Amino acid sequence: MRAVRVTRFGGPEVLDVSEVPEPVPGPGQKLIDVTVADVLSLDAQLRSGWGREWFGQTPPYIPGTGVAGLHEGRPVVAMVEGGYADRAVAGVVIPVPEALEPVQAAALLQAGPAALALAEAAALTDGDRVLVTAAAGGLGTLLVQLAAASGAHVVAVAGSDGKRALALDLGATRVLGYADELPEVDVAFDGVGGTVGEAAFARTRRRFFAYGVASGSPAPVQGDRVTGMEQVQFSPERHAELTSRVLGLAARGGLRPVIGLTEPLHRAAAAHEAIESRSVLGKTLLVV
Template sequence: MHAIEVREFGGPEVLVAREVPDPVAGPGQVVVALAAADVIYLDTLLRGGWGGEYFPVKPPYVPGGGGAGTVVATGPGVDAGWVGRRVLARGSGGYAARMVADIDELVELPGSVGWTEAAALLHDGVTALSLLREAPVAAGDTVLVAAAAGGAGSLLVQLATSAGARVVAAARGERKLALARELGADVTVDYGEDGWQHRVRAATGGDGVDVAFDGAGGPLGSAVFDTVGRGGRFVTYGTAGGGFTAIDPELAAQRRVEVTNALATRLDRAATRELLAEALAHAATDRLRPVIAATHPLDRAADAHTALEARATAGKSLLLP
């Protein structure tokens, strides 16, 4: 089958199209013929050799964490009735025509949800919903979403808005800010401009936001923390800045800000599957609209990575095997 391999750590050019053996389902597994594969920023970091202490990936490997497609084969112990079903599947090796997935990492697609829409929710839908479980928002709250035009950020804007919160969206560039406004943000701020965090505080009357979701990480995440009011909540989940956001515990305690590093929490498979089903149900009823910025043929995976690293993507990038 056709697949993309990372033969060595490096830039987007190390993503090479190759013919590899078709995968075979083992006990408790299925083979999924992918129609759309998810691409996330973490893929670009791992390809470059980052995060080995957290994600022990070694070349050669097929990147990608899954996608949407049709079950074409089942392994021992799996009901053959799965064959032919449209599913969303998590697992390794998603940049390929076919992938193997464990049966407990499958969710059947509602009939009204298409391939690309489903694939766009595979990771970011779970992330957005799990973040709101970490820090629930309610009507009347003021919520900052940083990296608001990203895959998870664009979903957080929609979910917080539908909960009745006042949403401040931070992103880089007018194109991304316009998208955030279209999705329901009440206030938008360009975090490419110096002092942007002070404009966020000004928009709250100087008090700061009740909840901040940091999808950026690194130094930018520290500026996101500065926007949180006394007694507020700060949730970080981004690494687009090249690393995690480190917050001084003493400073957080002084301001009585509750700090949560969502990247330090690994959801078990049952919880992930529950959140996947919830995200798909929201999409089926139009409560969530994944923003798909670009779809690329599988052989052009390097283009998707290049655009993500250049911060040129407003919304999701997907691969079409």
């Protein structure tokens, strides 16, 4: 079968498409014919060699942790290892509602549970002032929608006019760039980290959720108001439950996954280049 491998740490050019042995399901595992592979900014960071002390990746390896595909002829999504491939094995598969296309389901598989868990932990109520950094990313676009649906006044921070226009379309009441002064808010969702997260924390009065490191480092903040990465780390059972709820919400029209770029599997390097250029609105996916 075809698979994309990280042959060594480095830029997108280290991604190589080659023929590899098909994975064999172990006890309790299921084989999935992959149709769509989710692409994360974390995939690109790990490919570059960042985070080795935490994730332990050693080339050569097949990146990708989430896929949509077919299991025994049924459309499913699943968390996997080695998702940039024709086939992958999973311990838990989640059925996809008929109303959703595979690309939509794949776009929601990893960002959706995180967004739902964050929004519920924040216990947002009507009139809350909410800040979302990286508001045009795969997770940020969902947080903007969920916060707006709760009745919150959403301030979205994004890096370009197009990204800010998207945030307004998704329900934000105000948009800012990263050089703008931030208003005081009740709750902040920070997917950037670094100095951006630090500035957001300084303007947050109730809860600060630090879940992303798009800048390459976490926000240097601490205290009772801070909730970190643990809020978006789930057991397989919890992830499956959240995923089913998110897919159902999207199937009913209550949540819109934003898909900014799809590339065929053999163009995984182009997908990584786009992510690293920060030019993509919403999710990036590989169509297998």
